[in-house]
Amino acid sequence: MNLLDIRNLSIELIGKHENTLAVDRVSLSMKEGEVRGLVGESGSGKSLLAQAIVGVLDDERWKVSADRFHWQGKELLHLPIEERKAIITKDVAMIFQEPMSCLDPTTPIGEQLEEAIGTEGLSGYFWQRRKQRKEEAIKLLHKVGIKQHTICNKSYPHQLTEAVCQRVMIAMALARQPKLLIADEPTASMESTNQGQIFRLLASLNQLKNMSILLISHDLENITHWTNTITVMYSGQFVEAGTTDQIFNKPLHPYTQALLDSSLNANSNLPAKSRLMALPGSIPILQHLPIGCRLGPRCPRAQQACVKAPKVKSYHGHQVSCHFSLKDTY
Known part of the structure; x- marks a missing residue:
């Protein structure tokens, strides 16, 4: 049984006259102990999808719907909001992209960290629990590589x-x-040194605690060293999913191939000051989304059929959403 199983998730931005479809019928599944990468350009809907999973989207601004939204076999969208939040808060945690805007500017770090520690594992009277929270907070800081915990806590x-x-x-x-x-x-x-430390920390948590990790990034090449599987998104649509080896060595979608072609390793032999390989144009804004396949205006393989949204095809577990995939080129 999958830990997380989402089918055809859509997220709409609620407008005065009509809603804008920001994420269009994206499916995502996570197994216990899996490390999955979620990749795409800025504006592809990766963070929006993650925020929908943890339930932090404003209900007055965003509408979330799905054919299936299962957590450990339990349908979350049919549960009352409070019950859904209780399940997610207990079992799912998220590291946000901008830490300065997520931390409380009026409270010392130590107090914020102690507040995040649950009551599980604490015992004794309230003053004993307070001491235990402080000790646990110090252990957590050491675990993430902060040695000067006294200065940090204050x-x-x-x-x-x-x-x-x-x-x-x-x-x-x-x-x-x-x-x-x-x-x-x-x-x-x-910096690159610190990046390696954090990725090694996440890898150790996965191996020692069997913790599942959804690793969101715009850098496909960087996360291939740390993930088992990868899902690629573009402009709110599902593009491709498969094992890391399948995505990196035999991509089926033109967009995935373009991401790999634009990496530094793929362009290591270019002369100095040469342009990196890139698709023409830029990712469309929500107010002017193309019909059908949203990559169509930028895609080198686009044809008339691309004005209709492609269906997801599966080749031995390697999924792709494209009318004219790269399968025949291998």
């Missing part, structure tokens, strides 16, 4: 670097020992 978010705040966010996410950790660009503000 500091406010604006007194720390963005990289340290990101580590604090990871510590808060780990405080309740979630079954699924959603990491939205967890190393975006870090």
